[in-house]
Amino acid sequence: MVKLNDVRRISDFEWVIPKSLRSGMKTDVRIIASRAILEKSLNDLALEQAINAAFLPGLVGEVLVMPDVHQGYGFPIGGVAATDAKKGVISPGAIGYDINCGVRLLASQVEFQEAHPLINELLQGLYDAVPSGLGRGGLPKLQKTQLEKLMHEGAGWAKQVGFAEDSDLELTEDQGKMNGADPSKVSARAVERGAEQVGSLGAGNHFIEVSMVEDVYDPESARVMGLEKSCLCLMIHSGSRGLGHQVCSDYVQEFQKAQRQYAYNLPDRELACAPLLSKEGQAYLAAMRCAANYAFCNRQVMSHLARQTFERILAARCKRPYLRMVYDLAHNIGKIEEHWVEKEKMQVCVHRKGATRAFGPGVPEVPIRYRQIGQPVLIPGSMGTFSWVLAGKSEAMLKTFGSSCHGAGRVFSRKGARKLMRGSQLIQDLHRRGIAVMAGSLAGLVEEAPEVYKDVDEVVESVVQAGIVKKVVKLRPLAVIKG
Amino acid sequence: MKQKQGFKEIEHTADVAMHVWAETLPALFHQAALGLYALAEIEMQEAPVVSRSLCLEAQDVETLLVIFLSELLFQLDRGAVLQAQLLEVDGNTLTGIFMEKKITQIHREIKAVTYHRLHVVKENSVFRTDIVLDV
Numbered sequence: 001m002v003k004l005n006d007v008r009r010i011s012d013f014e015w016v017i018p019k020s021l022r023s024g025m026k027t028d029v030r031i032i033a034s035r036a037i038l039e040k041s042l043n044d045l046a047l048e049q050a051i052n053a054a055f056l057p058g059l060v061g062e063v064l065v066m067p068d069v070h071q072g073y074g075f076p077i078g079g080v081a082a083t084d085a086k087k088g089v090i091s092p093g094a095i096g097y098d099i100n101c102g103v104r105l106l107a108s109q110v111e112f113q114e115a116h117p118l119i120n121e122l123l124q125g126l127y128d129a130v131p132s133g134l135g136r137g138g139l140p141k142l143q144k145t146q147l148e149k150l151m152h153e154g155a156g157w158a159k160q161v162g163f164a165e166d167s168d169l170e171l172t173e174d175q176g177k178m179n180g181a182d183p184s185k186v187s188a189r190a191v192e193r194g195a196e197q198v199g200s201l202g203a204g205n206h207f208i209e210v211s212m213v214e215d216v217y218d219p220e221s222a223r224v225m226g227l228e229k230s231c232l233c234l235m236i237h238s239g240s241r242g243l244g245h246q247v248c249s250d251y252v253q254e255f256q257k258a259q260r261q262y263a264y265n266l267p268d269r270e271l272a273c274a275p276l277l278s279k280e281g282q283a284y285l286a287a288m289r290c291a292a293n294y295a296f297c298n299r300q301v302m303s304h305l306a307r308q309t310f311e312r313i314l315a316a317r318c319k320r321p322y323l324r325m326v327y328d329l330a331h332n333i334g335k336i337e338e339h340w341v342e343k344e345k346m347q348v349c350v351h352r353k354g355a356t357r358a359f360g361p362g363v364p365e366v367p368i369r370y371r372q373i374g375q376p377v378l379i380p381g382s383m384g385t386f387s388w389v390l391a392g393k394s395e396a397m398l399k400t401f402g403s404s405c406h407g408a409g410r411v412f413s414r415k416g417a418r419k420l421m422r423g424s425q426l427i428q429d430l431h432r433r434g435i436a437v438m439a440g441s442l443a444g445l446v447e448e449a450p451e452v453y454k455d456v457d458e459v460v461e462s463v464v465q466a467g468i469v470k471k472v473v474k475l476r477p478l479a480v481i482k483g
Numbered sequence: 484m485k486q487k488q489g490f491k492e493i494e495h496t497a498d499v500a501m502h503v504w505a506e507t508l509p510a511l512f513h514q515a516a517l518g519l520y521a522l523a524e525i526e527m528q529e530a531p532v533v534s535r536s537l538c539l540e541a542q543d544v545e546t547l548l549v550i551f552l553s554e555l556l557f558q559l560d561r562g563a564v565l566q567a568q569l570l571e572v573d574g575n576t577l578t579g580i581f582m583e584k585k586i587t588q589i590h591r592e593i594k595a596v597t598y599h600r601l602h603v604v605k606e607n608s609v610f611r612t613d614i615v616l617d618v
Contacts, residue, residue: 044496071496073599073615097595097617134592193560203592204618242560245594245617249553252598256546269545269598413494414618441590443524483592 002047004039007031013466016062017051024267025054032400032466033067034458040411044071046078052267053081058088058275060341060348064400066355067462068409068454072096074270077354077410080403083276085336085347089264090281091273092255092288094351096332097248099288100295101206101239102173103356103378103406104303104328105389107225108310110232110318112212112478118313119210123436123479125309126208130302131200132483133440137241137298138199138305147195148183154293155328158300165325168300171367172328173357176296182286186243187250190287194243194294199301201238203440205448206483208306209235209380211387217471221373221391225326227473234310234323235387235475236302237380238483239332244291251284276349288334299328326389327367327376331356331406337365339401350401358392358404358469366392377469379460382408383437383482384430384450387475388460396468404463412452421446430480439482448482487609490518498618499593500600504611508544508572511603511610512551519552520564522616524590527564531582535565539577544603545612547575552596552614559593562586593618 008016010030015038019025029050031038041047046069053075054063060082069078074093083089115122131138142150150157155176158164169176183191201208211233216222227233240247255272258264258280264273274280307323314321335350335357359366359375366375374391381387385408396402412420421429423442426449430437439445463469488505501518505511537554541547558565565581594617603612 046496073498073597073617077497093597134589189557193557204594246557249595252595253546253550253553256542256598269601272598410496413496414499415492415494443590 002042002051004042007038013462017047019054022051025051027054027059028062029054029065030062031065032462034462037067037454037458037462041069046071046076049074049076050079052271053079053094055266056081056083056089056091056271056273057264058083060084060088060346061401064403066405067459068354068405068407070410072353074268075353078405079353080350080355080401082339082348082350082401085276085349088276088349089273090276090284090334090349091271091351092248092251092284093270093272094353095288095334096353097245098239098332099244099248099291100330101332102295102299102328102330103380104236104299105326105378106234106303106323107227107326108232108323109228109320110314111230112232114318115232115314118317119479120436122210122310122313123438123481125313126306127438127481129305129309130208132481133203136200137197138301141196142198144191147191150198150297151183151186151290151293152181153177154296155300158297158304163304164300168303168325171325171369172296173330176300178289178292180286181289181293183290185283185287186247186290190243190246190250193246194241197241198298199305200241200298201302201483202241203444203483206238208481209477210479211235211475211477213473214386214476215474217473221472224369224373225376225389225472226324227326227389233475234306235380236299236306238299238302240291240295241298243294247287247291251287254280285334292330292333296328327378329356329378340398348401352403354406355403356406357402358396359402360392360394360397363397377404379405379456380407381456381477382450382453383448383477383480384433384435385456387477388456389472389475390460390469391472392469393467400468404469405459408453408456408459410452411454414447417447417449417452418443420451421449435477436479437482445482488514490514492522493613495615498615500613500615502611502613504609506609508610509570512548512572512577513567513570515548515552515614516555516567519555522591523559523593525564525586526588528585528587531584533583535581535583537577537579537581541575543575545598545601547577548601548603549596549598551577556593556596559586559589591618
C-alpha cells in the first residue's frame, strides 16, 4: 500500500508519487487533492491502482488522479492517463465497462417557489416516464439496422426520430456523436443487449435529480449557461447500458491475448492494452465509439421523456416550464485529442475513467456558446448534498489534459453502507432535508446514501484551488430517482 | 472459513467483490456462480424452463473463470439463471449441463466480471480466489 511518505507535496492541492517509487513505472502520478482527501485516499487501493496505470506503454505526461478518486478495478475511478496516439496503447479497462457513462444538465426558468407544490407529482411523473433499474428502455426494441444507425449517429439518431432539438446536439460533448464509430466491430451479444435498452437509466449510482440553483458564483458564466438563481434544473446520470458493458468485456478479453503478442508485463490484467494503431486497438476504438454514441443517444431519449413530463406537470402552475440543454458530458471515455506535452503539441489518447473533460476558454472543441467562458463541468453530489456546475480553465489544458473530477467519490463500500442504515430511514432523513426520493430498490438506495461519499464541496474546492476549473453555480437537490 | 467450499462478500469501495474457495476447480467455479447470483440478488421461478449445455475454452484458468461468469451475466440480462447439474473443468476447458430457470427479479445490476485481483491459487489443497464485479 502507498504511504503518505511516498507522496511529495507540490502545493496544498497537488501531490506527486515519483516514478522512482516502483520499478517499471513509466511516469509520475500527480494527485489533485487537499491533504485531508489525500490521506483518505490512502485507505483503499486507489493510489496503488494509479501506480499500476503508470506502467502502461507509451504514456505521455503524468498519470493524473482527481480528488474524487477511489478504488475501482485495474484503473482508479477519478483517473486520467494519456498515451501517444502514434506509439502508445489503448486500454479498455482504463475507460471502464460503462462506456460514456456521463451527466447531462437541463435548466429552466421555473422558480422553486412556483413549482414547490408540484415537486412530488413531478417526481412520480418522471419515475413513470423514464424507465429505471434493470431491463428495458423507453423505446420499443430496435431492429439491428436501426441500432447500427444509432451507434453511428449517436444523439443525432434521436433527433431524426423527433427526440431532440438542434441545441441539444450543439451542447453535447462531440455534438453527441463520436466520429469513427464502426458497428461491425461490436459483437452480436452487445447488439442484443442494447436493442431494447435505449432510453433507460439503469441501476447502481445512476439517477435523475431535480434541483434548484442555490448560489451563483460566476454570474456571467451562469447567464451564458442559462442558470438562474432559484430556478429548477434536471440532471441525468447514465451510460451505455448492456451494450457498453458487453463491448468492454469483449475487448478486455480480446486484449488478454495481445499481452503475450506484444510482450507487455502489466501489474494488473484488467489494464490489458494494445497499441492504438494495431488492428485490435483500432477495432476497440471503433467499438468504444459506438457505445459512446449509444450513451449520448440514451441520455437524449431520457431527456426528451423528462422534458415532456416536466412541461406537462408544471404547465398548470408555472409560466415557462421548458427545460433547455445546458451540457452533456462523458466521464468514462477514450478520446484522441491534441495537447501540449513538454513544449510539444501532440496527438494523444486521453483515457478518462471517472473523470470529466474540462476544456478551457478558446478551445475549438468547446461549443461556440461556451467558448469564451470554458466548457461546463458537471459535478453531481451525493443525493443529499449539493451538486456543482464549474467551468474549465486554461490551466487544465496544461496540467490535466483538460480534465477534472466527475463527482464526490465513494469512501464507504456497498457492503458497509448496508450495515450503516435502512432504506426507509434514509428516505425519512432525506425527506426531512427537503429531498423527495424514489428508488427501484431500497437496498440499492442505501448503497448510494450521502454518507458513503466524500464531501463534494471539499472535492470541488480541491480542483478549484488547483486552478483547473472555476465555480459557476451550486445546485440544491429537491427530488431524486435512483435506478 | 471452515467449510470446504463457499463464497463470502468482501469489502470493495466502489464495486462488489467476493472471496471464493473449494477443494476442486469445478466446485470453485460452481461456488463463483452461486456467489455471482447471490450478489446480483436474484429471485427466480422454481420450475426449470430448459436444459442447456456449455463448452468454454480459454488460455488459462482465470480467463476461463471470467468467460464462464460473463456467460452467466449475459444470460441474466436475458432473464435466465443457469443452475449447474454437471460441471467439469479439465485444464482450461469447462463443460457443463445447466438447468435454465426464469428470473422474476434482479435487485442489483452487475455490469461485468473483472480480472482485478483474480488469481486462482491452491493452498493446503484448497483452490481460492478473489473476484471483483463492476456494478
